[in-house]
Amino acid sequence: MDFRKETVRYCGHVQVLISSLLQPELLSYLFMEMKPFQLANNTPLSLSPNFILPVNKRPNLLKVLPSASIPIIDLNDHDIDDGQGPSPLVSKISQACEEYGLFHIINHGVPKELCQKTLSVVREQYLTKDHTKQVKVFNYYQKVQKYEGIEKVKMWSETFSHPWHHTEDFTHLLPTNPPQYREVFAEYARKIGGLFDRLLSLISRGLGLENDCLKRRIGERPRLNCQANYYPPCPDPELTIGLPEHNDLGSIAVLLQVEGVTGLQVIKDRKWLPVDPVPNAFVINLADQIQVLSNGKFQSVRHRAVTNKLLPRLSLGMFYNPNYDTVIGPIEDLIDEEHPPKYRKYSFKEYMEEFYRQEGKRRLPRLSLPMFYTPNNDTGIGPIEDLINEGHPPMYQKIQNNSYKELMDKLYRQQGARRRVEEAFELQHYECGLHLPCIGAFFF
Ligand code: OGA
Numbered sequence: 060m061d062f063r064k065e066t067v068r069y070c071g072h073v074q075v076l077i078s079s080l081l082q083p084e085l086l087s088y089l090f091m092e093m094k095p096f097q098l099a100n101n102t103p104l105s106l107s108p109n110f111i112l113p114v115n116k117r118p119n120l121l122k123v124l125p126s127a128s129i130p131i132i133d134l135n136d137h138d139i140d141d142g143q144g145p146s147p148l149v150s151k152i153s154q155a156c157e158e159y160g161l162f163h164i165i166n167h168g169v170p171k172e173l174c175q176k177t178l179s180v181v182r183e184q185y186l187t188k189d190h191t192k193q194v195k196v197f198n199y200y201q202k203v204q205k206y207e208g209i210e211k212v213k214m215w216s217e218t219f220s221h222p223w224h225h226t227e228d229f230t231h232l233l234p235t236n237p238p239q240y241r242e243v244f245a246e247y248a249r250k251i252g253g254l255f256d257r258l259l260s261l262i263s264r265g266l267g268l269e270n271d272c273l274k275r276r277i278g279e280r281p282r283l284n285c286q287a288n289y290y291p292p293c294p295d296p297e298l299t300i301g302l303p304e305h306n307d308l309g310s311i312a313v314l315l316q317v318e319g320v321t322g323l324q325v326i327k328d329r330k331w332l333p334v335d336p337v338p339n340a341f342v343i344n345l346a347d348q349i350q351v352l353s354n355g356k357f358q359s360v361r362h363r364a365v366t367n368k369l370l371p372r373l374s375l376g377m378f379y380n381p382n383y384d385t386v387i388g389p390i391e392d393l394i395d396e397e398h399p400p401k402y403r404k405y406s407f408k409e410y411m412e413e414f415y416r417q418e419g420k421r422r423l424p425r426l427s428l429p430m431f432y433t434p435n436n437d438t439g440i441g442p443i444e445d446l447i448n449e450g451h452p453p454m455y456q457k458i459q460n461n462s463y464k465e466l467m468d469k470l471y472r473q474q475g476a477r478r479r480v481e482e483a484f485e486l487q488h489y490e491c492g493l494h495l496p497c498i499g500a501f502f503f
């Protein structure tokens with residue numbers, strides 16, 4: 060027996076049990092697990108090979124620190140815009156956005172009872188499995204290399220997703236079961252809409268911008284959708300994952316997680332840290348578009364959700380994404396000689412299309428010289444002769460008869476398969492296909 064491993068497991072169980080006694084509503088989640096969980100397509104969750112990750116993709120939970128000091132920001136903190144630089148609240152948010160790309164907020168103004176009611180209608184929706192047409196249900200998967208070749212490993216979770224809106228009536232797009240779902244969710248969406256306004260304004264100020272700058276840049280008609288994730292207990296959380304590591308693609312997410320059950324983790328300084336639930340708090344995640352708009356000052360957070368042995372976990376993310384037509388690029392006021400643009404401009408549609416095309420590998424479209432200063436289409440390109448000598452033989456072939464255009468066409472045709480294209484865009488690799496139906500999910 061691995062004594063250390065067993066001790067860590069044992070402590071985990073005690074922690075979960077104590078928190079469930081302190082949080083009576085948690086006990087009701089246990090009843091969901093009286094019988095094995097069935098995905099919406101009637102596949103039971105079991106530790107069968109198609110749920111088991113290859114060794115190099117496993118979460119390695121013993122390497123995750125037992126707890127971490129993720130910033131907790133009190134929105135009631137002193138926040139006076141006296142024109143004398145950022146308020147203490149704005150400074151704290153800005154620091155958290157730079158260092159973590161994620162933080163908790165407390166005293167956010169959304170009533171505790173409303174949050175609990177919302178989680179409970181979401182939980183009931185999982186129980187009834189009565190999904191309306193507009194509600195998409197996913198069981199995400201991750202493509203991994205196994206002995207037999209590339210395989211899809213199913214995630215130990217089920218997710219449903221639908222739109223939300225804070226001012227317009229969107230209730231016809233919501234599940235009809237349980238009967239109070241529509242009313243509760245509409246109220247929650249109104250409150251979360253107000254919270255997004257406040258967060259976007261605080262984050263804009265943290266960048267030294269006008270209050271409404273980020274909101275304007277994300278656009279008039281943002282794409283708003285929510286994602287409810289249900290993670291049943293797993294007999295061996297070391298072998299599976301609830302959601303693989305990923306960055307959210309939009310701008311910001313407001314995540315509500317059931318109290319007392321841990322699962323969300325983030326990477327900081329190359330280590331995974333747990334983001335344990337804080338009572339009456341939301342987790343705020345920054346996503347890719349904020350990183351680009353802020354010209355890399357604020358970071359999009361890399362995160363994942365792991366499973367646990369004892370208790371089911373439920374989380375509800377509210378996402379605020381740009382419209383497909385919105386042009387995203389570093390905000391001009393953040394660019395000067397010392398801070399040249401790190402990313403090029405693109406439409407959100409282009410970003411998503413590239414992401415789908417590259418099966419989730421592509422992340423931020425970094426700026427590179429060819430985007431600024433491009434040779435003429437028929438310029439011959441090759442290493443400059445004066446730089447070539449015995450010690451420095453040519454590393455690249457001269458493209459004498461080919462035009463630069465031909466080279467670019469060739470590179471684009473290969474859709475990033477060649478290294479040169481990756482250099483041109485400075486791609487960062489992204490290993491999973493989250494939020495990516497074509498590679499990432501089974502639709503039911
Ligand atoms: C997501 C997500 C984390 C969680 O829905 O994108 O990362 O804790 N969820 O469920």
Ligand code: NI
Nearest residue numbers: 305306307362
């Ligand atoms: Ni996410």
